[in-house]
Amino acid sequence: GKHGADCLLTWTTAVRPHAVAAVLRNITFTQERYDSFIELQEKLHQNVCRKRTLVAIGTHDLDTISGPFTYTAKPPGDIRFKPLNQAKEYTAQELMSLYKTDSHLRHYLHIIEDEAVYPVIYDSNGIVLSMPPIINGDHSKISLNTKNVFIECTATDLTKAKIVLDMMVTMFCEYCEEPFTESTEHIAQLLTKMCLRSEVMSDGEQIEVEIPPTRSDVIHACDIMEDAAMAYGFNNIPRTTPRTYTIANQLPLNKLSELLRQDLAAAGFTEALTFALCSQEDIADKLLKNISETRACRISNPKTAEFQVARTTLLSGLLKTVAANRKMPLPLRLFEISDVVLKDESKDVGARNNRRLCAVYYNKSPGFEVIHGLMDRVMQLLEIKPGQGNGYHIQAADDSTFFPGRCAEIFACGKSIGRLGVLHPDVINRFELTMPCSALDIDIEHFL
Numbered sequence: 001g002k003h004g005a006d007c008l009l010t011w012t013t014a015v016r017p018h019a020v021a022a023v024l025r026n027i028t029f030t031q032e033r034y035d036s037f038i039e040l041q042e043k044l045h046q047n048v049c050r051k052r053t054l055v056a057i058g059t060h061d062l063d064t065i066s067g068p069f070t071y072t073a074k075p076p077g078d079i080r081f082k083p084l085n086q087a088k089e090y091t092a093q094e095l096m097s098l099y100k101t102d103s104h105l106r107h108y109l110h111i112i113e114d115e116a117v118y119p120v121i122y123d124s125n126g127i128v129l130s131m132p133p134i135i136n137g138d139h140s141k142i143s144l145n146t147k148n149v150f151i152e153c154t155a156t157d158l159t160k161a162k163i164v165l166d167m168m169v170t171m172f173c174e175y176c177e178e179p180f181t182e183s184t185e186h187i188a189q190l191l192t193k194m195c196l197r198s199e200v201m202s203d204g205e206q207i208e209v210e211i212p213p214t215r216s217d218v219i220h221a222c223d224i225m226e227d228a229a230m231a232y233g234f235n236n237i238p239r240t241t242p243r244t245y246t247i248a249n250q251l252p253l254n255k256l257s258e259l260l261r262q263d264l265a266a267a268g269f270t271e272a273l274t275f276a277l278c279s280q281e282d283i284a285d286k287l288l289k290n291i292s293e294t295r296a297c298r299i300s301n302p303k304t305a306e307f308q309v310a311r312t313t314l315l316s317g318l319l320k321t322v323a324a325n326r327k328m329p330l331p332l333r334l335f336e337i338s339d340v341v342l343k344d345e346s347k348d349v350g351a352r353n354n355r356r357l358c359a360v361y362y363n364k365s366p367g368f369e370v371i372h373g374l375m376d377r378v379m380q381l382l383e384i385k386p387g388q389g390n391g392y393h394i395q396a397a398d399d400s401t402f403f404p405g406r407c408a409e410i411f412a413c414g415k416s417i418g419r420l421g422v423l424h425p426d427v428i429n430r431f432e433l434t435m436p437c438s439a440l441d442i443d444i445e446h447f448l
Contacts, residue, residue, distance in 0.1 A: 016119050018158040019071045020165050024149040026177035033175055034144055040171055044164050052108050055155040055164045056133030060140035062148035065123040073117040081128035082138045092118050108133055166236045190231035252448055253355055257337045263381050269335040269359055274317025277307040282316040286430040288400040295343040297351050310341035314358035315439055319431040322362050331363035359440045366422040366436035375420055375440050382447050384412055401427055418442030
C-alpha cells in the first residue's frame with residue numbers, strides 16, 4: 001500500500017536516485033565494435049563509475065523492448081527475471097546467492113545486498129531490462145544484429161551519470177548511420193542556456209537567435225556556434241582530423257627559437273621577457289646612438305614616456321632587467337630571444353619584425369670570455385664551424401655602445417649577423433648600473 005510506495009520512493013531518492021538514458025539509432029556492429037562496446041563499459045565501470053558505486057551502465061537492444069521504461073525498487077523476492085547468459089528465471093534473492101561465487105559479479109553485490117528493496121528497470125510490458133548495478137536481463141541483450149541501442153545509466157551522482165552517458169554516446173555515435181548529429185531543437189536549448197534566447201524557425205532547419213545588449217562579444221555566427229559548443233561541452237565533441245591536405249606544423253623560426261632557448265638555459269643563462277615598446281631614450285641616448293640611425297617605428301600617440309617606440313634592440317630591455325635585479329647575487333646572466341621592429345620601406349606596412357638573440361653577463365669583471373663562449377656554443381648548436389667562408393669568425397669593429405677596442409662583429413656564412421663585446425662605461429651608467437657588463441646580439445633569422 002501507501003507505506004510500500006513511500007519505501008520505494010525513499011530507496012530511489014536516498015540510495016540510487018538518478019537515471020539518465022539515450023538511444024543510438026541505426027548502428028552497425030561488427031565483432032570488433034561489439035567487443036569494444038563491452039570493453040568501454042567495463043573500463044568506465046572501473047574508473048569514472050568507481051566500481052559501479054557511482055554509476056551503473058545498462059545497454060539493451062531497443063527493438064526487443066518497448067517504452068516507456070520504469071525505474072523503481074522492489075523487495076528482492078518480488079523481482080523475477082532471466083539474467084544475462086543464464087538458462088532460467090531467478091528471483092533477485094536467488095541471484096545474489098548465485099553470484100556470490102561469480103569471480104566478476106561478486107564484487108558488486110555489496111552495493112545493494114543489505115537494502116530492503118533492490119533497484120529494477122521495467123519496460124511497458126513488465127520485462128526486466130536490468131537490476132542495477134548487478135546484471136542486465138537476458139531478454140534485451142545486444143547481439144551483432146542489433147540496430148538500435150538503448151543505454152541507461154543509474155547513479156548516485158547525476159553529474160557522473162551524464163559524463164558516462166555522454167562518453168558512451170560520443171564513442172559509438174560514429175558507428176550510427178547519421179553520426180554526431182545534434183537536433184536543431186537541442187542547439188536552440190543549448191544557446192538559450194547560454195543566455196542567447198533562441199527558437200527554431202518554421203522551416204525546422206534554421207534557428208533565430210536574440211543577442212542581448214550584455215553580449216557585445218557576439219559579432220559573427222561563429223561566436224554563436226562557439227557558445228553552443230561550450231554549452232554542449234568541448235570535451236564531448238569527438239576529435240577528428242580535418243579533411244584538408246595540410247597538416248599543421250610549427251614555424252621553423254619558432255622551432256629554432258625554442259631549441260635555442262632550451263640550450264641557452266642549459267648553459268646557465270636565465271631567460272627574460274621584456275616589453276616590445278620602450279622609450280626613445282632606451283634605444284638611442286642610453287646606448288650612445290642617434291635616434292635617426294636606429295630605424296625605429298614611433299607610436300603616434302604614446303600614453304606614457306616608457307612606450308614611445310617599438311624596440312629596435314633587445315639589449316636595452318635586458319639592461320633594465322639587470323638594473324631591476326641589482327640586489328640579486330652576482331654574476332647575472334640573462335638572455336632573450338624575441339622580435340625587434342625595424343623600418344623597412346619594401347614591406348607593405350613599412351616595417352618588419354626581426355628575430356634576435358641577445359645575452360648579457362654582468363659581474364665585477366667584464367666577462368668577455370663568457371659571452372664569447374656563449375657565442376661559440378650557439379654556433380656549435382647551429383652546426384656552423386669556426387673559419388672563413390661557410391664558417392663563422394669575428395673581427396674588430398667600432399660601435400658607440402661598446403667600449404673602444406672591446407667590440408667585435410660576428411660573421412657567419414659570409415654575412416654580418418651581429419656584435420659582441422664589453423659595453424661602454426657611459427652605457428652602464430645611463431642604465432643605473434655600477435659594474436662592467438658584456439653583451440652578445442645576433443640575428444637568428446640568418447640561420448633558417
